[in-house]
Amino acid sequence: MPRSAPARAPITSPAAATVFTTVLTQGPVSRVDVARRTGLSSAAVTKAARPFIEAGYLEELAAEGRIAPGAGRPANPLAVRPGREYFVGVKITGDELIGVVTDLRADVRAAARRPLAARDVEHVVAALAGLVGELLAGPTPDEAVNLRERAYCLGVAVSGDVDRASGVVRYSPFLGWRDVPLAELLDDATGLTTTLENDVKALAVAEQWFGEGVGVSSFALVTVGAGIGGALVVNGELVRGAHGVAGEIGHVPVDGGGPSCHCGGQGCVEAIASTEAILTRARRVAGDPVLSMADAVARARGGDEPLREVFAGAGHAIGLGLAALVNLAGPERVVVSGEGVATYDLFEERIRRTFAAQAFGSAARCGLVIRPLPFEEWARGAAAVAIQRLFAPRGR
Amino acid sequence: MPRSAPARAPITSPAAATVFTTVLTQGPVSRVDVARRTGLSSAAVTKAARPFIEAGYLEELAAEGRIAPGAGRPANPLAVRPGREYFVGVKITGDELIGVVTDLRADVRAAARRPLAARDVEHVVAALAGLVGELLAGPTPDEAVNLRERAYCLGVAVSGDVDRASGVVRYSPFLGWRDVPLAELLDDATGLTTTLENDVKALAVAEQWFGEGVGVSSFALVTVGAGIGGALVVNGELVRGAHGVAGEIGHVPVDGGGPSCHCGGQGCVEAIASTEAILTRARRVAGDPVLSMADAVARARGGDEPLREVFAGAGHAIGLGLAALVNLAGPERVVVSGEGVATYDLFEERIRRTFAAQAFGSAARCGLVIRPLPFEEWARGAAAVAIQRLFAPRGR
């Protein structure tokens, strides 16, 4: 039985949403400052902020923290009260569910994991409902809050082709699913309003609102690891792709003579720089068919030149992919993340060198930011998608 | 002395702009239809349309053309009166100016060319002012209109790094210019309000409003010829790139072992598939250092396998670039154009084959449209940029 999401946040007008998101993402800001940043009049900000303050979403901070006081009445910065609302985010991988409860700022308040014994839809739905129940039953660190009453939105992140608007998993290679109306099933199973999103896109949403994407209208997120994924925010909007595909830097072809990719293409970045691809090459180069990734990394760090070259080759492929991405989409910044970042010392130089050589003209000024994201971040991304729901209560 | 642009078009509200652009780009439409397509109420459409009709920008067509009458009062389709306003567009190449006068629908009413004897700023500005004067003095085919009074906007297209907002040519390799405030100079020299834009982006604007991009929120334009350029429209907005670079499919690296590109990179699409690159390879393959392009094309069409393979190789590079573009940006459609399209029979199959093989998943459903655009089209693109000015009278 899906509980219908009560429209708790008093977002009724464009200006209300603008003011609230500004305070949410740009930290404590005075009303006048919000007005300056958004182009609204300060009167409009005052009016728009009031209902949020009354509903407990925003609060006025004391004017203590004034750095450069100057003349005039001191500002009363507005800040979100993050504990006013909680959100649940779950990332589904092939063999595990990773769940978090976050506050309005997407800060993690509780976390839990649950292994997946099977991948059929019924089992995953049941396990996910169980995980959500566990998360909402648990005590919050700071206060005795009834999470079950406070949380009403669930965000779920899955890799693959996901149609957020309808809440359907169109195709997920890891789970072996096709056209599963997961959001609907989870509405019923958890009693929470569920929003479904592709995992990398969810992560990009988290970055856009609370990470490296704040205040940046155009950026890209690239995740390096078992697979190589990406998402793109252009002109402040997440690019979804007309056919659901966008940001797939992993399948940009960068080496005509390169290895075949499971996608059917040849020389894709993922076929060269994914964990598996690196390990395959490392084993061949080392002449050791059972070499482990940890050993390969250790030996490369120890100075084993052929192995170092394997990692550098992966870095080269990633650099070419980034150059293609930046020359085409022109982002202001690219965030590189994923499990693979743990061994970034082995890639970084080559990535930067190749990128610098292939970026066209001033596109080379695009900033490459390395950001190791622990696995929980993926679930946090899912929660960020749920937070977005505050601003678009209808639809998915 | 720049004549200040009189605000002739009664565009005062968002709804007015929405209604007018809908009629302009979607052809004759009834008010109710406009309402349905835009989400406005029909009352709002009636109100918004009236001032345009009174000012002569829109007119009501007789209800003759009803296809499926059905019951009910017949619709009165709204249509633009294209001759209400004229626009001048000029494309600057390295050795020539190409100018057109268009109506509101960007249909060309007059055209003229003028060779460029020199490339210094003063000379180009003077030549351009002369060309504009000639265009506006000439008679229009349909009626005796005083173009000088009717035209008040000039669009200028230049290849290279152009900052439309400030009207400055930041860097133009063909002209050898850096940081030239061209729009300002042309305001003074021509008396028309000038808007500057990158040439490929201008062409994309023309496509977005009057060509293959109508009703498509996300598409790409690729031009193949002496250079290989591109522009991207995502979520209905032209992508400008944080540093002014975007859509540069010509500099996507697709062949690690490929030839060096003048941009400093290696294996760029342009280094393989530009006219010059093709000719260089063709001469080597044919063993004839003075082989002309026309002869190479003729021999390839005649069945010369090595030469056919040269063209096919260019097609392969373009196909890889398109795959990168589509996997990253996810457009609904890609328009391929440029002078090179004239010999498209030699590329097409390989472009499509490579693209199909490398497009990721349902991205392969993206439509490739071939559209030969005569050279005047570039100037028409410049005029389209001027037309956009109707909707944003301030700024550039």
Place this chain on the structure above:
DNA sequence: ATAAATTCTTGACGAAGTTAATTAATCTTG
């Protein structure tokens, strides 16, 4: 103290768009 600066609030006003009712023009049907 008085003036100047800056933030925030308030209430009148105006612009833009909605809904609901009305008028208009055509087709359908007993």
Place this chain on the structure above:
DNA sequence: CAAGATTAATTAACTTCGTCAAGAATTTAT
């Protein structure tokens, strides 16, 4: 062929949102 059905366009009253201008609040500078 008149009455009703159906769709399009218009009108008028109302709602909503945000601006403007004036003023209150609270500080520093002189």
